[in-house]
Amino acid sequence: MKTDLKPKTYLKKNIVNDHSILEFYQDDGLNYQIPLADGDDPKTGLTLGEKIIESDIFPEKVLEIGTGKYAPASFILLNNFENISIDGTEIDEYDYGVLNSIIQQNGLEDRFKNHLGNLFDPLVPGKYDLVYSNIALLPVPPKFNATHHDHGGYDGWLYLNEIIEKASTHLTKDGYLALVVFDFLGIHKRNSTSIPSLKERLHENGFIIVNEKPHYKYIRKNGATYQVLPHIKNVYPEALFYNAKKQLTPFSLTSDDLYVYYPFILAQKIG
Numbered sequence: 001m002k003t004d005l006k007p008k009t010y011l012k013k014n015i016v017n018d019h020s021i022l023e024f025y026q027d028d029g030l031n032y033q034i035p036l037a038d039g040d041d042p043k044t045g046l047t048l049g050e051k052i053i054e055s056d057i058f059p060e061k062v063l064e065i066g067t068g069k070y071a072p073a074s075f076i077l078l079n080n081f082e083n084i085s086i087d088g089t090e091i092d093e094y095d096y097g098v099l100n101s102i103i104q105q106n107g108l109e110d111r112f113k114n115h116l117g118n119l120f121d122p123l124v125p126g127k128y129d130l131v132y133s134n135i136a137l138l139p140v141p142p143k144f145n146a147t148h149h150d151h152g153g154y155d156g157w158l159y160l161n162e163i164i165e166k167a168s169t170h171l172t173k174d175g176y177l178a179l180v181v182f183d184f185l186g187i188h189k190r191n192s193t194s195i196p197s198l199k200e201r202l203h204e205n206g207f208i209i210v211n212e213k214p215h216y217k218y219i220r221k222n223g224a225t226y227q228v229l230p231h232i233k234n235v236y237p238e239a240l241f242y243n244a245k246k247q248l249t250p251f252s253l254t255s256d257d258l259y260v261y262y263p264f265i266l267a268q269k270i271g
């Protein structure tokens with residue numbers, strides 16, 4: 001069933017009593033609200049949700065891996081598809097608790113079931129039309145102090161690889177897998193001879209890429225990504241970065257405005 005919501009028009013960030021609230025609207029007014037903690041701004045998750053609903057797919061039973069505190073992509077889907085039902089998993093107990101109260105505040109307990117645990121482990125067997133994730137995939141050096149929120153192990157693939165390997169068994173025939181993925185991990189080609197690209201991993205697990213939508217993420221000075229740039233350079237010598245205007249040669253990282261290509265990837269199960 002297709003609806004005509006235009007995501008940017010129906011999403012607002014409001015400030016009430018000095019606190020930020022994400023608000024999701026329908027034609028007849030405010031539908032859902034997510035109160036954000038100070039400093040939180042789940043832009044990438046919102047992008048994931050927006051790109052899914054722009055993709056001309058109409059899922060009814062879906063799974064988000066790594067919902068976090070706000071599950072922004074899931075709220076976009078809930079606001080856009082009135083018959084959708086969602087399962088989510090989250091490993092962090094605090095984030096899991098915050099999201100459960102937001103689900104309750106919005107009266108969504110019947111449509112959005114959040115589960116505490118690792119990736120697919122807490123789920124009861126069942127098939128989904130779509131699995132999606134804005135999972136932690138920042139490559140970090142050994143002993144780097146990063147939270148679950150960001151870090152994806154030494155080469156960034158710690159969780160993403162398992163998601164790709166297991167998604168297929170949780171999807172219906174022709175089901176979809178939607179991701180946002182750092183380009184430096186190697187999407188269509190390898191950026192390190194020894195680390196397979198996303199395309200290779202998807203093919204090995206019975207998926208083909210059916211859509212790619214551009215998205216760039218700003219690398220904040222002193223943010224987690226900025227801190228691990230030297231490590232990324234070691235692991236992915238061929239990786240490219242961007243400034244506001246042009247592609248930078250590999251690792252000319254001196255630009256003040258540094259961006260990383262972080263596209264939305266939609267893959268479909270074949271066979």
Ligand SMILES: C[S@@+](CC[C@H](N)C(=O)[O-])C[C@H]1O[C@@H](n2cnc3c(N)ncnc32)[C@H](O)[C@@H]1O
Nearest residue numbers: 042045066067068090091092118119134136148
């Ligand atoms: C980048 S955040 C995304 C949060 C939220 N989905 C969003 O889009 O804003 C990644 C989330 O995945 C969770 N996570 C990391 N490893 C996980 C695992 N093994 N199983 C389930 N969730 C995990 C983290 O705790 C974090 O909340």
